[in-house]
Amino acid sequence: MNDTRPPAIVATGLTKTFGETAVLDDVDFTVAEGTVFALLGPNGAGKTTIVRILSTLISADSGEVRVAGHDVSSEPDAVRAAIGVTGQFSAVDELLTGEENLRLMADLNHLGRAAGRSRIAELLERFELVDAARRSVATYSGGMRRRLDLAMTLVGSPRLIFLDEPTTGLDPRSRRTMWDSIRALVAGGVTIFLTTQYLDEADHLADEIAVLDHGRIVAEGTPGELKRRIPGGHVRLQFTAPHALGAAASLLDAASRDEDKLLLQVSSDGSVASLRRMLEQLDDAGIEVKELSIHTPDLDDVFFAVTGHPTTETAALT
């Protein structure tokens, strides 16, 4: 990373209150140019509010935000010229065709006729929408709408793109396609500000993750740094008899045991080496295991680790 370039986004002391509810409480973060920054949090944490403030849709109650070098409250048009926004709900015109939607964006971006046409053709190709280009968007699947939505955002070649939960509600295949598209953008030097509820998504895509809870950033770091703070990874062993459970519990470093269900939970990083070691230990002691399952850390674990409460509690805030 080149440190002499100004950051793509600098937010300092951001607060926002809707009525009595404090939605954002003194939020600070910096997004370096050309990187992917993921804002991770459950529904109601304030992710969308941050995106709306950064993209000039609403103003913060206090705090300073500079996006692409411009102040969002005093120079909103300069900010708008530099950014592209893909919101949580596909902002596409259902009555028009995919191609007409892109044409609309090309016209509003003041691309000339020829430049517009070649950009549209390129985007249709890139997002696998060539066959559907002349069909009404009303006939598109959820995944196609999201792809068209992103393609519309890209017509103006923004250097900074906001993606508000780009894969929520998508099937696994469409999700993968979306991830690939995002990676391709990053390879082209675009800065991405992403919000997500999924730890694996942030893990796959982001250079830097900030965990948002109740309008505050409770943890920040690279995916690696963050995961090291999570003790949630474990292996769950199911036994057929109580004596096997007891023997295994005394042999292994058990985190918890359930006598009724004959379950034993053992802390583990999930690596093949550690699993093999554990199974060898059990084999040598002649303990029979009925079932084994590996639990990798997820958003709940992150939340539990950094906030001390699970995500379900905060979901009620929406």
Next chain:
Amino acid sequence: MSAVTYTLRDSSTMLRRDLRRLLRYPSMTLMLVGMPIVFLLLFVYVFGGQLSHGLGSGLAGGHAGRAGYLNYVTPGILLMTVAAAVQGTAIVVAMDMTRGLTDRFRTMAIARAAVLTGHVLASLIQTLASIAIVLGVAVALGFRPTADPLHWLAAAGVLMLFGFALIWLATALGLAAKSVETASNTPMFLTLLPFLGSGFVPASTMPAGLRQFAEYQPFTAVTETVRGLLTGTHIGTHAIAAIAWSIGIALVSYLWAVRLYTHRQPI
């Protein structure tokens, strides 16, 4: 290019989009223009014979009976046509709002006025087309206006000015609505106002209270002006009132709509 050129260019882009949408979704236009036609048929053929007796000297152009009532009621039906057409404006505006398209436009470096201007101009064209269709039906049924070309032009001008005002009002209502369903319902009271004015029967036949409301509400002023221009009835101060109401409603609604568009907060 200057700011003005960009505004014009963006507005015409949005207008093209809105007109294309109207063509793609003709069922809405048909439904909105169908309502005043149904009322025209209902009032002329079902109630017209009886109502014309009560109207007596109120009838225009010296026609008596059903034909006279057709001449009387057509201006009121034209006002109803305008009121029905602007329901479409509110629906279209709310569709953009709730589907996130408005937010997309608001995060782009496009002329602020362009999005609303596109909606308003497209609605004006749609309203004009609706008026032409309903007027065509009325003429086919036997509506015989006495107006010369100048009066025709003046009547069209008054209707369009009033339509322009109601379109801005519907735009604001559409922006304020939380859902498309709400947006399609809130402007519905406008289609009732021709009844609570001089659209179907003279205001002077109504009981006190209602009569005062009917005499002074904007639809009556516009109805009487259009009726006078088309069929030669007395206009008096109604023309001034019609223009004043139109400009007033347009101005207040415009300021309200622009405010909602620029400062809309979520939820």
